[in-house]
Amino acid sequence: ASLVQIVHNYASLSRKAREFPSQLDDLSPTLLKKDYKDLELMNTTNDVVQRLLSLEMATRVIAILTAKIRNYQEHLQVHRKDKTHKRYMLMAIDRRKKLLKYLRRTRYNVFENVCTQLGIQYTFPPEYYRKVTQRWAAKKAFCIRVFQEVKKLRAAEQQKQKVAAAEKGQPVSKKASDGTAV
Numbered sequence: 001a002s003l004v005q006i007v008h009n010y011a012s013l014s015r016k017a018r019e020f021p022s023q024l025d026d027l028s029p030t031l032l033k034k035d036y037k038d039l040e041l042m043n044t045t046n047d048v049v050q051r052l053l054s055l056e057m058a059t060r061v062i063a064i065l066t067a068k069i070r071n072y073q074e075h076l077q078v079h080r081k082d083k084t085h086k087r088y089m090l091m092a093i094d095r096r097k098k099l100l101k102y103l104r105r106t107r108y109n110v111f112e113n114v115c116t117q118l119g120i121q122y123t124f125p126p127e128y129y130r131k132v133t134q135r136w137a138a139k140k141a142f143c144i145r146v147f148q149e150v151k152k153l154r155a156a157e158q159q160k161q162k163v164a165a166a167e168k169g170q171p172v173s174k175k176a177s178d179g180t181a182v
Helices: 047-052 058-078 083-106 108-118 134-168
Strands: none
Touching: 058 083, 058 108, 083 108
8 A cells, every 4th residue: 555645636726816907097196186287386396295286195095995995895795705805895994094084183174075075974983992792781771861861850950940030030050060971
């Protein structure tokens, strides 16, 4: 008996993924926006100003990432078990979130314009990440319910004070501690 094992090439060779051409591939990243292209002043300005007016800024990158994310979402609807593209999508979402955060901090009006044009709803990240347990969710719901009840009682009490003050002709005093939701 021979100890030599027969090798069956069951595993297929990995093929390099073909890259599809993008609509923006023919534009160079340093190409100036159309409005600033023909100005003579642009030839004499420094590199920082030219870069600010070029296509390689955050708004362009956010638009490209949004298109990629939407393509990944569409792909994952068909191929649910494709974990690689899910990972790529999550990485693109994180990168877009980082750029949006920067844009919001530096130029808020541009940030608002980008969000409306691309249909992005910006949500703030949570203050801390934790796993939601059933006990914590029940406790949170109870606290919110208690807060709503207290709010109703205070509103009724303030209404009574307003009626009493209107009868006497005195101004109503407001309390500073109205309370906040837990």
